[in-house]
Amino acid sequence: MRIGHGYDVHKLVENRDLIIGGVKIPHTMGLLGHSDADVLLHAISDALLGACALGDIGKHFPDTDPKYKGADSLMLLKEVVKLLDQNGYYIENIDSTIIAQAPKMKDYILTMRENIAKACNIDVDRVSVKATTEEHLGFTGRKEGISAHSVCLINEKN
Ligand SMILES: Nc1ccn([C@@H]2O[C@H](COP(=O)(O)O)[C@@H](O)[C@H]2O)c(=O)n1
Ligand SMILES: C[C@@]1(CO)OP(=O)(O)OP(=O)(O)OC[C@H]1O
Numbered sequence: 001m002r003i004g005h006g007y008d009v010h011k012l013v014e015n016r017d018l019i020i021g022g023v024k025i026p027h028t029m030g031l032l033g034h035s036d037a038d039v040l041l042h043a044i045s046d047a048l049l050g051a052c053a054l055g056d057i058g059k060h061f062p063d064t065d066p067k068y069k070g071a072d073s074l075m076l077l078k079e080v081v082k083l084l085d086q087n088g089y090y091i092e093n094i095d096s097t098i099i100a101q102a103p104k105m106k107d108y109i110l111t112m113r114e115n116i117a118k119a120c121n122i123d124v125d126r127v128s129v130k131a132t133t134e135e136h137l138g139f140t141g142r143k144e145g146i147s148a149h150s151v152c153l154i155n156e157k158n
Helices: 039-051 073-086 109-120
Strands: 002-013 089-099 127-132 145-156
Touching: 002 039, 039 073, 039 089, 039 109, 039 145, 073 089, 073 109, 089 109, 109 127
Parallel strands: 089 127
Antiparallel strands: 002 145, 089 145
């Protein structure tokens, strides 16, 4: 059994969609990035890659590659899951936390978990997504950006 950790941050800007956990969330601002900037899926992808010491998403999907401009991060996560499978691992569970002063995530959490579970080929009860504000402190508290943490456990097949 191996453990992995991932962390990501994206800046909140105007005229961008806010996509978190594969869900388009109605909001006045969205996250800036080369891809769709899905901060939660990036943290989860990094946790999974970290668990098998395969580097990070920047290594596998460089932000200098036009191929990934506007990329759907659910597709990137599916690629990461394929890599895990090719390296002889399966996912036991994923836990994660979104840090956002606004908007409220609670109405979207179940759909995020379902999207992640589907991309990872695991049951939804093996995927946890939580959210917290940062009590108006720091860059997340000032609504300048949104961050996410994720941990996962993976296991060897056989
Ligand atoms: N963006 C967020 C932040 C929080 N929540 C939910 O509200 C609860 C209370 O948040 P605090 O930061 O005040 O502890 C939290 O436990 C979440 O259930 C949310 O949905 N979206
Ligand atoms: C996901 C990638 C893929 O283009 O782009 P961004 O959306 O900028 O995301 P980031 O978390 O900064 O890093 C990984 C990138 O390579």
